Amino acid sequence: xRDERAVGIAVRWGAARSGAGPRGTTSxxxxxxxIAVIALLTLTIVGLTSRRAEAxxxxxxxxxxxxxxxxxxxxxxxxxxxxxxxxxxxxSSGSIFASPSMVSGTGxxxxxxxxxxxxxxxxxxxxxxxxxxxxxSGTWAxxxxxxxxxxxxxxxxxxxxxxxxGGTLSRGSAGTINLNAGGTLQIGTGATGGVxxxxxxxxxxxxxxxxxxxxxxxxxxxxxxxxxxxxQGAGTLTLSGTNTYTGGTTLTAGTLAFGSANAIGSSGTIxxxxxxxxxxxxxxxxxxxxxxxxxxxxxKIDTNGQSVTLASxxxxxxxxxxxxxxxxVTLSGANTYTGGTTLTAGTLALGSANAIGSAGTIxxxxxxxxxxxxxxxxxxxxxxxxxxxxxKIDTN
Numbered sequence: 001x002r003d004e005r006a007v008g009i010a011v012r013w014g015a016a017r018s019g020a021g022p023r024g025t026t027s028x029x030x031x032x033x034x035i036a037v038i039a040l041l042t043l044t045i046v047g048l049t050s051r052r053a054e055a056x057x058x059x060x061x062x063x064x065x066x067x068x069x070x071x072x073x074x075x076x077x078x079x080x081x082x083x084x085x086x087x088x089x090x091x092s093s094g095s096i097f098a099s100p101s102m103v104s105g106t107g108x109x110x111x112x113x114x115x116x117x118x119x120x121x122x123x124x125x126x127x128x129x130x131x132x133x134x135x136x137s138g139t140w141a142x143x144x145x146x147x148x149x150x151x152x153x154x155x156x157x158x159x160x161x162x163x164x165x166g167g168t169l170s171r172g173s174a175g176t177i178n179l180n181a182g183g184t185l186q187i188g189t190g191a192t193g194g195v196x197x198x199x200x201x202x203x204x205x206x207x208x209x210x211x212x213x214x215x216x217x218x219x220x221x222x223x224x225x226x227x228x229x230x231x232q233g234a235g236t237l238t239l240s241g242t243n244t245y246t247g248g249t250t251l252t253a254g255t256l257a258f259g260s261a262n263a264i265g266s267s268g269t270i271x272x273x274x275x276x277x278x279x280x281x282x283x284x285x286x287x288x289x290x291x292x293x294x295x296x297x298x299x300k301i302d303t304n305g306q307s308v309t310l311a312s313x314x315x316x317x318x319x320x321x322x323x324x325x326x327x328x329v330t331l332s333g334a335n336t337y338t339g340g341t342t343l344t345a346g347t348l349a350l351g352s353a354n355a356i357g358s359a360g361t362i363x364x365x366x367x368x369x370x371x372x373x374x375x376x377x378x379x380x381x382x383x384x385x386x387x388x389x390x391x392k393i394d395t396n
Contacts, residue, residue, distance in 0.1 A: 073097070074118070076107030077129065084138065086113025095120040095144070098131030098154070109133040111140050111161060120144035120167065123154030124174065130154075135183065137161040143189075149175025158183025158207060168195040179227060183207035190214055190233045197221055205229070205245055211237050218259060228268070231256045231275050239263040240282075251275025255302065258283035271297070276324060278302040288312035288333065295319070296339070303327030303346055311351075321356070323348045323367050331355040332374070343367025347394065350375035363389065370394040 073094030076082050084090050096118045098107040107129070109116070113136070120142050123131035129152035133140065137160040146165045148154040149172030156163065157178040164186040171177055179185050184207055188194020192215045197203060200220050205227035211217070212232035220240045223229065228247035231237050233254050240259025248268035249256070256264075257278040264270070264287070270277070271292040277300065288310035291299065297316035301308065302325035313333040314321065320339030323329055325346055332351030340360035341348070348356075349370040356362065356379070362369070363384040369392065383391065 076109060076131075079106055081108040081110055083110045083112065084114035084116050086138065088114040090114070090116045090118075092116075092118040094118070095122060096133075097121070097125055098123045098133055106130040106132070109140070110136070111138045112136045113138045113161075116140045118142050118144075120146060122147045122150050123156060124148075124152030124172070125150045127151040133157070133163075135159070135161040135163055139164065142166060145170065147172065147175075148177055149173065158185060162186060164189065166191070166193050168193075169197060171197055171201060177203065179203065179205050179207045179209065179225070181206050181226070184210065186210040186212060188212040188217075188233060202241075205247070208247075213237070220259070223265075229264070236278070251277065251300075257304075258285075261285070272299050274298055274300075276300040276302050276322075278325070279304050279306045279308050279327070281306065284308050286311055288314065292316070293319075297337070298322070298339075299337070300324060301329050303329050309351065320360070328370075343369060343392075349396075350377070353377070364391050366390055366392075368392040368394050371396050 074082065074092050075097045096109060098109050115138055123133055125131065131152065132155045134157045139162045141164045143166045145167035147170045148156045153174040154172065155176045157180065159180045160182045162184045166189045169187060187196045188211060190212050192213060194213050196219055199218060202222040205223055205225040207227045208230060209227060210230045210232055213235045214233050215235040217235060218238040218240060222241045223243045223245045225245050226247050227245055228250065229245060230250045230252065231254060232252050236255040236257055238257040238259040240263065242260060242262045243265050245265050246267045248270065249264045250271040250273060252273040253275050255276045255278050258280045259282060261283050263283055268290065269292050270287055270290045279302065284306045286309055289312040291312065291314060293315045295317045297319040299314060299319060300322045304325045305327045307328045309330040309332060311332045314335040314337050316337045318339050319337035321337060322342040322344065323346060324344050328347040328349055330349040330351040332355065334352065334354045335357050337357050338359045340363065341356045342363045342365060344365040345367050347368045347370050350372050351374055353375050355375055360382065361384050362379055362382045371394065
């Protein structure tokens with residue numbers, strides 16, 4: 001039974017039907033109309049509650065929908081806009097099509113504080129269509145692939161909120177991705193999926209780009225713009241493009257590996273919230289002048305068989321330093337971080353009198369502490385006495 005009062009407008013089941021449609025029937029909303037689905041009310045489609053997710057909702061002919069409902073897929077075309085404001089949500093187990101294959105004209109998804117979840121999406125599916133999605137605030141979470149510009153024209157614009165893609169974000173020849181200040185684009189959800197533009201495409205990032213996978217992933221396309229890059233997830237992200245983004249780099253988990261000399265651009269703060277920065281034969285640059293000295297930084301450096309010198313001062317209050325990987329890191333700044341030093345592999349060389357500060361436990365998990373002419377200090381009072389310490393001292 002349809003409850004037209006719940007949505008404030010009649011819902012027609014095609015050209016000649018007025019009764020409830022069978023399972024799988026497409027529901028079409030005609031005319032220049034606005035439908036607001038209030039919280040906790042149910043929008044009924046083809047005689048089935050939308051919560052059963054067994055029908056398609058096709059929005060046609062200059063219709064705007066403010067949604068708080070669940071449907072199996074959504075098609076928006078012929079000048080229509082589907083709007084999801086604050087306090088509402090749209091949950092689609094299938095894909096969202098902005099101007100789909102059988103509907104011409106323009107279709108727009110507009111998220112302005114609400115939440116949209118979908119199995120994927122295509123903006124501009126056929127060659128005669130124009131599809132757009134604008135996220136001003138709120139979230140559009142795709143568990144699968146998102147295509148911007150299929151055979152038609154597609155535009156994805158983020159000026160606030162979050163667009164998350166669990167599968168592959170693709171951009172066709174007539175596709176445009178605008179990641180503007182205040183907007184966030186997340187590729188991957190912490191599992192093994194999540195590919196940005198085939199791993200090779202260029203992206204202008206003036207907002208925030210999050211890369212979040214549990215496995216190894218390489219992106220060779222150029223990342224430019226004034227925005228920031230955030231490394232999440234337990235896997236290893238290798239950036240091998242000639243990147244010029246300037247908004248900084250944040251590591252929260254896993255490893256960010258330098259696959260090129262310009263992997264993380266030439267400016268922008270590097271913040272350590274749990275992840276590791278890994279050198280390579282392609283890049284042994286001293287980035288310490290860009291390291292954040294905000295409280296509780298977790299500096300983790302994997303020299304990966306290389307020799308790297310960090311000459312700038314590391315002064316994070318409560319911050320810690322961890323040396324990983326084979327190779328040597330030389331600390332030659334006047335460092336005052338106080339959260340301790342951990343050696344897991346390779347060599348940490350004391351390149352200055354204050355290389356490892358004046359406080360904090362020194363833990364030995366496999367690496368070697370190397371003295372130099374600049375520093376022959378007795379640090380033994382700070383050595384950890386926890387079980388199974390592997391004290392290794394190179395008097396050099």
